[in-house]
Amino acid sequence: MQEEIKDAANEAAAETDAAETQAEGSENAAQDAQAEAPEDDAAKAEKLQQALDEAKQQALRLQADFANFRKRSNKEREELSNVITQDILKDMLPILDNFERAMAAETKDVEAFQKGVEMIFTQFQETLKKDGLEYIETAGKKFDPNFHQAVMRVQNPDLEDDAIAQELQKGYMVKGRVIRPSMVQVVAN
Numbered sequence: 771m772q773e774e775i776k777d778a779a780n781e782a783a784a785e786t787d788a789a790e791t792q793a794e795g796s797e798n799a800a801q802d803a804q805a806e807a808p809e810d811d812a813a814k815a816e817k818l819q820q821a822l823d824e825a826k827q828q829a830l831r832l833q834a835d836f837a838n839f840r841k842r843s844n845k846e847r848e849e850l851s852n853v854i855t856q857d858i859l860k861d862m863l864p865i866l867d868n869f870e871r872a873m874a875a876e877t878k879d880v881e882a883f884q885k886g887v888e889m890i891f892t893q894f895q896e897t898l899k900k901d902g903l904e905y906i907e908t909a910g911k912k913f914d915p916n917f918h919q920a921v922m923r924v925q926n927p928d929l930e931d932d933a934i935a936q937e938l939q940k941g942y943m944v945k946g947r948v949i950r951p952s953m954v955q956v957v958a959n
Contacts, residue, residue, distance in 0.1 A: 861897045865890060906941035906952045908934045917941060919951040923958040933957045 868890045877883055906917050913920060913932045924935050934954045941952030 858901055861901060862894075865894050865897060868893065902945045904943045904945075906943060906948070908937040908941075908952050908954055910934075913954065913956045917943075917948060917951055918954045918956075920956040921953050922955040924955050925959055926957045927959065929957045931957055931959055 868886075872883065872886050872890065875883070875886075908918065911918075911934050912930075913934055918934065918941065921938060926933075926935050929935060933956070935957050936955040937952055938955065939953040941948065942950050
């Protein structure tokens with residue numbers, strides 16, 4: 771029995787030693803971890819700060835690139851507008867020349883003068899048509915607010931409601947887009 775007590779005491783002592791050794795190891799590990807923790811935290815903080823700085827720099831570069839793109843786009847749009855304007859005006863120069871010749875002509879023949887003006891008018895219409903100008907048809911059409919502007923309502927028993935009774939001013943489109951609606955009288959019976 772004494773041997774059992776002795777064995778039990780030895781086991782208890784061994785367990786106590788093991789627990790103390792383990793506790794010391796844990797303390798050492800905790801101390802090591804605490805010593806490493808500030809170093810790890812500092813390294814992590816430094817890495818995060820670097821990542822933040824890189825992200826800020828990238829955002830600034832993107833903003834600068836976008837501002838440059840916007841400036842370049844505006845400049846290209848302005849240059850394109852100037853080229854288009856020049857092309858249209860270049861097409862109008864022969865018409866201007868013909869008007870100047872007609873005005874400089876010393877003729878007493880009214881019919882010849884009128885015929886010359888009509889020819890210039892036809893040339894002008896063809897030039898505008900070439901540049902995409904289209905006349906908005908109104909004859910026999912129903913009123914459409916997308917293409918027509920009603921300036922008067924009239925009664926006409928010969929026409930249906932909302933039919934166009936008369937065109938007061940021509941309307942025009944450029945490549946399908948209305949630049950001036952037709953001013954019309956609309957039937958309201």
